[in-house]
Amino acid sequence: MNPDLLIEHATVVTMNPDRDTLHDGSVAISGEKIAAVGPAEALRAQFPQAKRIDARGKVVLPGFINAHTHIAMSLQKGVTLAVPDGLYRVMWPVEKALTPEDVYIGALVGGAEALKGGATTVVDHYFYVEQTAKATTELGLRGVLGHTIMSRLGPMVGEKELEAGIDFVRTWKGRHPLVTPWLAPHASDTVAKEWLEKLRQVATEEGVGIHLHLAQSPQEKAYINEQYGVGCVEYLYNMGFLGKDVLAAHCIFIEDHELDLLAKSGTHPLYCPMTHSLGGHPARAWEMMQRGASVLIGTDCVTSNNVMDITGELRIAGAAQKQLTRDSEVMPSARLLEMVTVDAAAAIGMGDRLGSLIPGYLADLIVIDFDGLNTAPAYSLTDNLVYCCNGRDVNTVIVNGKVVVQDHKLLTADESKLVELIEDRGRKLIGKAVKDDADLAWLWRSSKRSEL
C-alpha cells in the first residue's frame, strides 16, 4: 500500500480500545482510509513517497461527531437569544418563509462552520433535506441526515412531509459515501402517534436510525401528559419506539423514572449544553450516564447556540454538569472526548469504522494547534484539549481521506463568499417572515445587530 498522505510528528490521540496516545507519532492515509498509525520515523521509512503534513506542536484526534445539529439554521443565527419559547415564537414562524435555496445556503454556511469547529460528521435533520445533502457533500462533510417530519404545529406539516422523510431514506441509502440517511420525526408531540409507529417500523425494515427531539419543552411534556397521561419518554417507551438506533435530543422535561427508561431502551440522549444553558433548562446528562445511558453531545443549531463549535462545546458540557451536580469531579475530560468520538460512532452504527484512529478505519480526523498561549503548559493532554481549546484551534480537518480544512482555511468553498451569501439570505428570510407575520416585527431588532 502506498499512502497518499502522512500527518507526522504529532501527538496522536488514537481513541483506540487501549486509548493509546503516541508522542512524535504519525498517521498515514491511503484513499479514504487510515493506512497506519505509529512512530513518526518508522512511518516515514515505511512510506517515503507520501505527501506530508508537518504536525509538530499539534494534536491529531479522530474527527468529532456533532450529534445534534440543524446546520441550515445559520440563516437565523442567534435570533432566539433571550427570547423565551423561541422555538414557538421565532423559529417556526420564520421557517414558514423558508425556500429550498435558503436551506442550501444555510447548510453550506452551517456545515462550513461545523467543519472548521472540528466536526467531521454532523447528525442533522431539517426541512428540504435534499438541500442539506447537496451542501454537505459539496463541503466534504459527513452527514447522518434526516428530513424533519411534523404533523402538527410546525411550519411544514402534512402527509407529504412523512413521504418525503421516508423517500429520502430509500433514495439515499448507499448513494453517497458521505451521506447516511435516517428518519427524523420532529418530536414526541409534533408527530401523530400513527406516524411515529409507522416510522419506527420503516426504520427497522430499512435498518436506519431515528433522530428526534424528546422532552424538549414544557409544552411538549404537557401535551403528551394531557393526551396519554404519561411523560414523553414513557410514551415512546410504551409504544416500543425507543432503542439503540434512536438519538433523542435534549430529554430535559422528564421524570426520574424516565431516566431509567432511556438507559433500559438503549436510546442515546443528546446533550446540547450551550442551547440548554441559554434556554435556562439544564439536562441531567451526567445522571443519565450514571444510570447507564450512552449520552452524546451536539451543538444544536446556531439559532439556539449561536455557534457551531463542537470543540468548544466540550468545555461547556463539562462545566455545566459540574455546576448542575455541584460536583467538580463529574464529566471527566477523557469521557467527554469519548462521547464525541467512539461513543457517537457506535451510536450511528459506524463504531467499526469511525471514531478511532485505527488502520482500516475511515480517515476522518482533525489536527488541533496545541502550542499556543492557551494550551501551554500541558500538564494534562485531555484537560487542555477540553478546557483550553475551541474550534479556532482546529488547524486541519480531513474527512474520508480528503483534506477539507488546512491551516484554518476551508478548501471546499469560498469562505468570504459564504459570509456574503448568508448576510444577504438571512436578512431576506427574516424580512419576508416579518412581512408575512406582523407579530414578528420586533425581530428586525435582532437582524440588524451588525448596525449597532
Ligand SMILES: [Zn+2]
Ligand atoms: Zn434540535
